[in-house]
Amino acid sequence: MKYIVLYSSQTGLTKKIAHAIASVLPKETPCLPILQMPSDIASYDCLFLGCWMRSDEPDKVAEAVLRRIQNGHVALFVSLHGDLFSDETSKRLHNVIEELPRGTVVDGTFITSIEDDFIPDDRNLEFARTFAENTMDRLER
Numbered sequence: 001m002k003y004i005v006l007y008s009s010q011t012g013l014t015k016k017i018a019h020a021i022a023s024v025l026p027k028e029t030p031c032l033p034i035l036q037m038p039s040d041i042a043s044y045d046c047l048f049l050g051c052w053m054r055s056d057e058p059d060k061v062a063e064a065v066l067r068r069i070q071n072g073h074v075a076l077f078v079s080l081h082g083d084l085f086s087d088e089t090s091k092r093l094h095n096v097i098e099e100l101p102r103g104t105v106v107d108g109t110f111i112t113s114i115e116d117d118f119i120p121d122d123r124n125l126e127f128a129r130t131f132a133e134n135t136m137d138r139l140e141r
């Protein structure tokens with residue numbers, strides 16, 4: 001399996017999560033800002049795509065890319081403000097998924113909240129790494 005990590009980040013949180021995810025994927029896995037998406041993007045079996053929420057929708061930079069994804073497998077990681085386990089948060093995640101072309105398989109999702117005082121930064125990055133490992137494990141089984 002060939003992986004790539006693309007992210008959109010304004011204040012740096014999604015970028016940090018992206019790099020934590022890439023750190024457990026195969027060594028040659030690119031980890032790039034979404035605007036540097038390579039022209040051979042369709043050749044990657046699984047795209048880990050990160051965005052942040054703005055007005056309860058995916059940020060505009062990511063939104064444009066979400067709509068034209070051609071990868072067979074997509075794993076989403078989303079940064080937002082709010083209670084991780086709330087109905088509102090699940091609806092926001094759904095708003096991101098709805099932007100994907102019909103038929104796109106979502107193999108995993110990971111949410112980070114800037115409001116979550118209970119999860120320290122290093123623990124959160126550990127969760128992000130575990131998310132990537134679990135996703136890869138399921139894809140390669």
Ligand SMILES: Cc1cc2nc3c(=O)[nH]c(=O)nc-3n(C[C@H](O)[C@H](O)[C@H](O)COP(=O)(O)O)c2cc1C
Nearest residue numbers: 009010011012013014052053054055056079080081
């Ligand atoms: C202008 C602006 C609007 C935002 N709107 C929302 C929102 O509607 N819902 C939400 O959950 N978070 C919202 N946020 C919080 C961001 O999603 C959150 O800070 C995120 O971690 C930013 O990611 P980044 O550090 O990768 O840029 C907003 C942040 C900004 C700056």
